Amino acid sequence: MIDAAPRPVAPFSHAAEVDGWVHLTGQMPTWPAEPDRPLPDGIEAQTRRVMDNLILVLQGLDLSLRNVVQARVYITDFDRDYAAMNAVYTGYFEAGKLPARTCIGVNGLAVGALVEIDMVARRP
Numbered sequence: 001m002i003d004a005a006p007r008p009v010a011p012f013s014h015a016a017e018v019d020g021w022v023h024l025t026g027q028m029p030t031w032p033a034e035p036d037r038p039l040p041d042g043i044e045a046q047t048r049r050v051m052d053n054l055i056l057v058l059q060g061l062d063l064s065l066r067n068v069v070q071a072r073v074y075i076t077d078f079d080r081d082y083a084a085m086n087a088v089y090t091g092y093f094e095a096g097k098l099p100a101r102t103c104i105g106v107n108g109l110a111v112g113a114l115v116e117i118d119m120v121a122r123r124p
Contacts, residue, residue, distance in 0.1 A: 002060030006030045008054050009110045016056045019124075022061060026041055026074070026118035027053040028111050039113060041122055043081040046114045047088040054119060055092075067121040070100045074116045078105030 002014045006027070015024045015110065029046035040046050043056045058064055073089070075081050082103065088100065099119070109116050 002057050004032060004060055005017060006032045006057045007035050008087055010096070012081065014088040017061070020066070022063060022121040022123060024054060024057050024119040026072070026116040027057065028109070028113045028116055029053075030111060032056060041112065042091065043077075043084045043114050046086050047085045047117075050113075050115055051089065051092045051118050054117060058119075058121065061121075063121050065107045066094070066097070067117045067123065069122050071102075072118050073101065073103040074105065074106045074109060076114050078103075083115060087106040089090055089117075 001008075001039070005014050007030075008014065009028055009030070012025050015022050017023075021055070025051050027047035029039050030053070031049070040049050055065065058067065073085065075085055085103075
C-alpha cells in the first residue's frame with residue numbers, strides 16, 4: 001500500500017510489480033486525506049483528481065508519469081465526456097510522449113465516479 005494514495009475502494013493493492021513492470025490499479029477521483037469527501041464535480045475535475053492520485057501511487061514507488069507505457073481510461077458518458085477528459089489527461093504528459101492507451105465507455109464505476117484510469121509503468 002502507498003500511504004499517500006487514497007485508500008482502496010475494494011480489496012486490492014495500489015500496484016503490483018513483476019520484473020520491473022508495474023501495474024497500477026485504477027484510481028478513482030477520491031481525496032487521499034478525506035476519503036468521505038464528495039467527489040469533484042464534472043469530468044475535468046474528476047480526471048485531474050484521478051491523475052493526481054495516480055501520480056501519488058507512482059511517487060510512492062519512486063516512479064513518475066515518464067515511466068508509464070500504457071493507460072486504460074474508463075468513462076461513464078463517452079459521448080459527453082471524451083473530449084473534455086482528453087484535454088485534461090494530455091496536459092499531464094510531455095508533448096509527443098503519450099503512453100499507449102485504450103478508452104472504454106462503461107455503464108458505471110465504483111463510488112459513482114465519471115472516470116477511472118489504470119496504468120502500466122516500466123522501471124528503468
